[in-house]
Amino acid sequence: MNPSLAVIFLTLFSGAGFGLMAMVALVNDFAIDGGLSPLRTTILVALALLLVTIGMMSSTAHLANPKNAWRAFTRWRTSWLAREGVFAVLFYPVAMAYLGWVFFTNTDRNDGALVLGSAAALIGLVTIFCQGMIYACLRTIRQWHTPLVPANFYALGLALGMTILAASQMVVHGPDLILASTACALLVAAGVMKAIYYFWIGAPSGTTLQTATGFTRGPVRLLDQGHTFGTFLTHEFSNCISPARARNFKIAVYGLGFVAPTAILLAAAHMTLGLGVLLAPVLAFIGIGLERYLFFVEAQHVVNLYHGRMPGSLPHMHPALRGGTVRPAVAGKPRLVPSYEKH
Amino acid sequence: MRLGLVIDLDTCVGCHACATACKQWNTSSITAPLTDYDPYGKEPSGVWFNRIRHYEIGDYPNNKTVNFPMSCMHCENAECVTVCPTGASYKRPEDGIVLVDQDKCMGCNYCSWACPYGARELDRESGTMKKCTLCVDRIYDETLPVEDRQPACVLACPAHARLFGDLDDPESVTSRAVRERGGYGLMPELNYNPTNHYLPPRIRPAIPTSDLPRGSLARKVKEWVNRVIER
Numbered sequence: 001m002n003p004s005l006a007v008i009f010l011t012l013f014s015g016a017g018f019g020l021m022a023m024v025a026l027v028n029d030f031a032i033d034g035g036l037s038p039l040r041t042t043i044l045v046a047l048a049l050l051l052v053t054i055g056m057m058s059s060t061a062h063l064a065n066p067k068n069a070w071r072a073f074t075r076w077r078t079s080w081l082a083r084e085g086v087f088a089v090l091f092y093p094v095a096m097a098y099l100g101w102v103f104f105t106n107t108d109r110n111d112g113a114l115v116l117g118s119a120a121a122l123i124g125l126v127t128i129f130c131q132g133m134i135y136a137c138l139r140t141i142r143q144w145h146t147p148l149v150p151a152n153f154y155a156l157g158l159a160l161g162m163t164i165l166a167a168s169q170m171v172v173h174g175p176d177l178i179l180a181s182t183a184c185a186l187l188v189a190a191g192v193m194k195a196i197y198y199f200w201i202g203a204p205s206g207t208t209l210q211t212a213t214g215f216t217r218g219p220v221r222l223l224d225q226g227h228t229f230g231t232f233l234t235h236e237f238s239n240c241i242s243p244a245r246a247r248n249f250k251i252a253v254y255g256l257g258f259v260a261p262t263a264i265l266l267a268a269a270h271m272t273l274g275l276g277v278l279l280a281p282v283l284a285f286i287g288i289g290l291e292r293y294l295f296f297v298e299a300q301h302v303v304n305l306y307h308g309r310m311p312g313s314l315p316h317m318h319p320a321l322r323g324g325t326v327r328p329a330v331a332g333k334p335r336l337v338p339s340y341e342k343h
Numbered sequence: 344m345r346l347g348l349v350i351d352l353d354t355c356v357g358c359h360a361c362a363t364a365c366k367q368w369n370t371s372s373i374t375a376p377l378t379d380y381d382p383y384g385k386e387p388s389g390v391w392f393n394r395i396r397h398y399e400i401g402d403y404p405n406n407k408t409v410n411f412p413m414s415c416m417h418c419e420n421a422e423c424v425t426v427c428p429t430g431a432s433y434k435r436p437e438d439g440i441v442l443v444d445q446d447k448c449m450g451c452n453y454c455s456w457a458c459p460y461g462a463r464e465l466d467r468e469s470g471t472m473k474k475c476t477l478c479v480d481r482i483y484d485e486t487l488p489v490e491d492r493q494p495a496c497v498l499a500c501p502a503h504a505r506l507f508g509d510l511d512d513p514e515s516v517t518s519r520a521v522r523e524r525g526g527y528g529l530m531p532e533l534n535y536n537p538t539n540h541y542l543p544p545r546i547r548p549a550i551p552t553s554d555l556p557r558g559s560l561a562r563k564v565k566e567w568v569n570r571v572i573e574r
Contacts, residue, residue, distance in 0.1 A: 062451070063470075064449075064452075064467065064470035064471070065449045065469070066450075067449075068429060068450075071430065071449060072429050075428050079426050081428040207530060207532060209398075211532060212530050213400075214527050214529060214541055215398075215543075218402070220399070221400075222396065223397040223399050226395045227388075229386045231388060233461045236465075237461075301456065301459075302459045302530065302533070303459060303460065306413065306461060
């Protein structure tokens with residue numbers, strides 16, 4: 001799939017925002033580590049709203065016809081994308097009411113704060129679920145059609161949110177074992193969940209060029225794609241990544257997204273790191289941003305089969321078909337026949 | 344009623360006439376235009392509702408070239424309609440044709456992700472998704488002669504490899520062809536239940552070449568010259 005920055009930012013930032021809101025509500029509802037101060041609650045909820053807004057704004061950037069975006073809320077009965085939009089918009093008034101309530105009553109320990117905070121957290125969590133189901137409901141993309149996708153979105157959103165919360169607490173108040181260990185536990189859980197996903201998507205799929213064309217009794221090879229240059233289909237679906245490159249990316253995902261933030265939080269739980277602790281959420285964002293890039297670029301749509309690509313195999317594809325720039329040397333060859341030779 | 348196409352892979356010669364006829368009709372039809380990008384330049388591309396690919400099945404010498412036209416299958420279980428958040432994609436209950444309301448589409452590409460057949464293409468100029476309409480503006484046009492009330496691709500096909508009809512009517516030309524020739528839908532394991540069906544190539548004995556008469560002297564000379572001057 002085309003790893004468009006708009007969709008990467010949408011899922012990354014809004015996931016972190018909803019995760020942060022859920023964690024703020026959790027810490028305050030159960031007074032974990034004594035709860036947060038009203039001022040800190042206000043700041044963190046405002047930050048959660050900001051993150052969600054960055055996500056939502058960037059999502060409109062991938063619309064080719066944004067003037068009709070308001071219609072995207074209408075088909076919530078059938079479409080997970082519409083449901084995500086409805087819940088994301090519903091999140092704003094409730095989270096803002098919580099923020100206003102805590103700010104004006106100057107306490108986050110009363111019934112109103114409990115109800116509003118929990119409601120905002122719940123709506124955020126439902127939105128993450130809808131966001132995961134946008135991808136998980138597509139039977140055309142094996143790497144996405146799995147319950148692990150919404151599970152990963154939850155694990156990563158909550159881990160990011162808790163990392164932000166713990167880091168913001170420790171940057172002001174110094175070592176805080178309870179919040180730091182909670183964040184570390186969520187990061188480890190998210191890393192394990194993601195590992196399960198990476199092993200799962202290595203499994204072969206049932207759909208092949210044989211079932212796609214109906215010729216199941218013998219080998220089927222592509223002779224000609226029928227187009228001279230890239231199409232919408234090749235632009236949107238033919239992005240891919242070599243296994244070696246994907247492995248390097250996964251090392252970076254784990255190093256930056258999980259190991260480094262966990263190590264920084266553990267260190268900050270025992271010694272005063274000052275502003276250095278903010279490195280934990282920043283690195284987690286970079287690492288999980290790379291994870292989101294991989295999530296898109298590793299996803300292979302079944303329509304690629306018609307262009308001669310078998311599941312699990314790397315495409316032998318002309319750069320022009322990927323919608324990339326074409327060097328003059330290859331632009332002169334209009335017949336884009338992949339690896340087919342006469343015997 | 345469940346209108347759709349049945350495509351005969353035995354007789355399709357892969358000439359792309361259906362695709363060009365489709366482009367010609369639909370570029371001034373209800374979802375017009377089908378924008379071209381860089382049409383006379385180095386990187387020609389654009390919106391098409393119908394694309395023909397070519398495959399080789401089997402191994403030499405028992406192999407065969409199959410030309411494979413693909414357009415919207417007007418699936419019974421059309422997930423492109425289910426996932427559309429705006430309601431721009433819809434399936435007509437009266438005849439099962441899947442259409443995109445160009446006034447409602449916001450160009451999010453989500454329906455194209457849900458389509459396993461690559462039937463939907465975004466028009467970058469209008470910012471909306473476009474797809475095969477089964478020439479809905481032709482097939483019901485009562486000002487046309489009855490025999491012309493068919494999709495442009497069907498009328499254009501020189502090999503009569505494309506049949507148009509009601510797949511719900513067991514005696515329609517399409518249903519009969521599917522029944523008699525073992526027509527099938529693509530990717531049945533995904534359960535989209537496509538309306539369009541494909542007729543497999545007929546199995547025929549290979550034409551023997553060993554008993555061909557030896558060529559005349561003139562022909563041998565010609566063949567020799569051809570071999571010598573090749574490349």
